[in-house]
Ligand SMILES: Nc1ncnc2c1ncn2[C@@H]1O[C@H](COP(=O)(O)OP(=O)(O)OP(=O)(O)O)[C@@H](O)[C@H]1O
């Protein structure tokens with residue numbers, strides 16, 4: 405191999421697959437390198453046909469070739485792995501698949517965002533917290549466990565299906581530095597999901613066990629409201645999970661949330677804290693806060709569960725607009741009051757001690 409070819413391969417070894425997070429060379433994705441005068445042609449094998457990240461991989465390879473001595477022109481030719489090649493790859497990847505989030509002793513911090521009542525802002529908190537943790541430099545995944553009422557893909561701006569390498573190897577989709585998996589990525593948004601409990605549980609198991617999350621610091625789990633099938637499965641399977649409860653200031657919302665907190669404690673999960681959402685609305689002209697809902701739901705819930713109140717999020721139009729557009733407020737309006745609250749929440753979560761309690765029943 406010439407010095408120039410060595411240099412090319414060395415640089416290719418620095419290009420990682422955006423989803424598998426490993427060098428293309430290690431994944432067997434670089435089929436060949438051909439130098440012809442000042443032109444280099446790199447043949448890349450993609451894992452699946454219609455790979456959504458084809459353009460990004462081509463761009464990354466092209467960029468990596470820039471500056472190689474004597475090369476003025478780069479061509480990237482792509483093809484798709486044969487089923488045998490893909491099987492070989494999945495077999496090689498199988499051992500690394502399980503930095504599994506359900507495994508005992510796993511170092512990933514699982515944060516289950518729950519509530520008693522629906523519509524209090526769980527998904528909003530889950531998504532903004534996840535992005536805020538990613539902004540702190542943490543490796544973050546979001547598992548949307550709200551199978552019927554999924555809303556995470558729209559909120560975080562994911563609009564494509566995940567790559568499925570094999571039945572038990574699903575690659576999460578990245579958005580805003582966060583890895584995401586959701587039922588919403590597997591069905592169309594308008595399609596109703598009408599499943600009974602066992603199917604729900606099976607899909608959740610897949611999301612926990614078969615998604616290649618990689619080496620995460622945090623897995624933020626967005627739950628459906630209440631203590632139904634999904635909440636129970638999460639509580640049973642994610643022992644190391646800690647629960648973040650979201651409530652509005654209303655007593656009705658916080659009272660129902662107490663039950664969710666108690667259930668979590670019963671299975672040995674710790675209630676990390678409480679977030680009160682829609683706490684107040686700040687007048688855009690005079691700056692005076694107005695409380696839209698009566699009550700001190702956040703404080704009361706925190707006191708009832710012996711957990712800290714970690715933040716009060718105001719009502720802001722940019723939160724709901726951002727939710728609809730896939731642009732979380734912490735990303736689009738980092739200087740806003742809500743983004744500051746989410747930022748402090750992320751810091752509090754990140755600095756919280758993370759010991760796992762043993763089940764009491
Ligand atoms: N602080 C806020 N300011 C403005 N709008 C908000 C705020 N929090 C949530 N919303 C909006 O309220 C609606 C409900 O929020 P969200 O979907 O996060 O609640 P949820 O608890 O996840 O609901 P569900 O129980 O249906 O899953 C969304 O349209 C969201 O954009």
Ligand SMILES: [Mg+2]
Pocket residue numbers: 526527528550553555626627
């Ligand atoms: Mg939700």
